[in-house]
Amino acid sequence: MDATEQASPMTRSSDRVMQAAPLDRPDEFVRAVAALSGVTPLVEGMQGYIGRNDNWRVPTADAGDLFVKRLRGEERQVEARMNRLLAFQELIATHPQREAKAVPFYGADRSQSLLVFGHLPESRTASDLLGSDEFTPDLAHRLGRVLGEVHQLPKVPVDIKEFIDGKALTAFYALSPEDYANCSGGEVEAWAMLQHDKELVQALERLRSLSADAGTTATHCDIRLDQFLLAGDDVYVIDWEEFRYSDPARDVGGFVGEFLHHAAARMFAELDVEAGLSPGAAHEAILAAGELQMEKIRSHIARFWEGYQELAEVDSSLEVRATGYAGWHFFDRLLAGAVHGARLTAAERGMAGIGRNALTQPERFAPTIGLQRG
Structure with missing residues (x-):
């Protein structure tokens, strides 16, 4: 029964989109995202989404856009949320669903609390x-x-x-x-x-x-x-x-x-x-x-x-x-x-x-x- 509002990271509503804030360590971000996704992210064209986490649409030089999330919060909370999400990704990888599709997931960098997904264009x-x-x-x-x-x-x-x-x-x-x-x-x-x-x-x-x-x-x-x-x-x-x-x-x-x-x-x-x-x-x-x-x-x-x-x-x-x-x-x-x-x-x-x-x-x-x- 958590009383905290948790905003969706992939919402397409225009009122949730904002200019991405400058990254503290852009080189580390690029290396981490590239290592997980296998493509080169372009930080200059990033777009942010409002939410309790840092959420970005990240264009790439090699393929389509990525959706990247950095979990925010107290260390114990971030660790617990990361563990839960990765547990689900592991479960769904071996038990795909018929009624819904899974968003492409490229992996996580625990040291930076980063998660990298495929971006879903034109979704509502x-x-x-x-x-x-x-x-x-x-x-x-x-x-x-x-x-x-x-x-x-x-x-x-x-x-x-x-x-x-x-x-x-x-x-x-x-x-x-x-x-x-x-x-x-x-x-x-x-x-x-x-x-x-x-x-x-x-x-x-x-x-x-x-x-x-x-x-x-x-x-x-x-x-x-x-x-x-x-x-x-x-x-x-x-x-x-x-x-x-x-x-x-x-x-x-x-x-x-x-x-x-x-x-x-x-x-x-x-x-x-x-x-x-x-x-x-x-x-x-x-x-x-x-x-x-x-x-x-x-x-x-x-x-x-x-x-x-x-x-x-x-x-x-x-x-x-x-x-x-x-x-x-x-x-x-x-x-x-x-x-x-x-x-x-x-x-x-x-x-x-x-x-x-x-x-x-x-x-x-x-x-x-x-x-x-x-």
């Missing part, structure tokens, strides 16, 4: 398609099959220990003085809202317990719509730095949570409650607006769930746990956005309420959003 993320109303229920069905196939990958003996973030374990009860001092005003409000809601904290503890008792599969553990790239007829799933064997509901909930968050954000953006309405009438207007947006995405979630069940083994309570994780997705996004704000907005608080309903009442919420057995 599923998030882009949803935002432009081009994401169809049939595409949702296909991505359900993609994720279902991932969850059927065999278990192999890999050393991908869980990295425990001390703040994540304790912040639901109290922030340390150091964490409090480093929080923005928006973060302080968000954590206070969580800590003072005992029913919500109990729901999170219940979800963690249910998840710990569930069967494990190969899981992405950071599924968002911008982790799905589409290039022509091909689908790619990227950013495997959180890969591990875990509860598959984490991935299903991440996918569903993206749709729910999109619907809620659009509802609040388009909401126009007439001045002078009584509180009861205003509440009814908000509910009607929410149902309108829910109706637009319910078929997508249902079709995704159908596709997923066609390939994955689904236990008796997976949809309930997935609904809980979909609810957590709202708080994940809330905490990520609060880093940049002095106060929480009314819309952010309202969206947190939607996430709370999914977390505290997942059995009732699951069929409402399209997660029900045939």
Whole structure:
């Protein structure tokens, strides 16, 4: 349940592209990338992408462009993320998928925390398609099959220990003085809202317990719509730095949570409650607006769930746990956005309420959003 926003490295949206910052040691960078890829990178033409890591599109003198990532963060975190990603690359190299293609991977340089991939020209993320109303229920069905196939990958003996973030374990009860001092005003409000809601904290503890008792599969553990790239007829799933064997509901909930968050954000953006309405009438207007947006995405979630069940083994309570994780997705996004704000907005608080309903009442919420057995 990481509250850190992790941006996709291969997103094609123009608002994520920027001029590449000068390299500290360009000669070392060139040698490392050339050694891994077998081609000569041209640093003068590099293009950067916004994200928590250093991400670049790197042209070459000999072939097509490369995508190069340098992992950033505390040393233990970088090592853990590197190990997970390399474990997945090793797994997928011996167990190729039918529903999705693997991005060409050239290798890693641990000394520089570098990873080198092939660049995917003219690709779009599923998030882009949803935002432009081009994401169809049939595409949702296909991505359900993609994720279902991932969850059927065999278990192999890999050393991908869980990295425990001390703040994540304790912040639901109290922030340390150091964490409090480093929080923005928006973060302080968000954590206070969580800590003072005992029913919500109990729901999170219940979800963690249910998840710990569930069967494990190969899981992405950071599924968002911008982790799905589409290039022509091909689908790619990227950013495997959180890969591990875990509860598959984490991935299903991440996918569903993206749709729910999109619907809620659009509802609040388009909401126009007439001045002078009584509180009861205003509440009814908000509910009607929410149902309108829910109706637009319910078929997508249902079709995704159908596709997923066609390939994955689904236990008796997976949809309930997935609904809980979909609810957590709202708080994940809330905490990520609060880093940049002095106060929480009314819309952010309202969206947190939607996430709370999914977390505290997942059995009732699951069929409402399209997660029900045939």
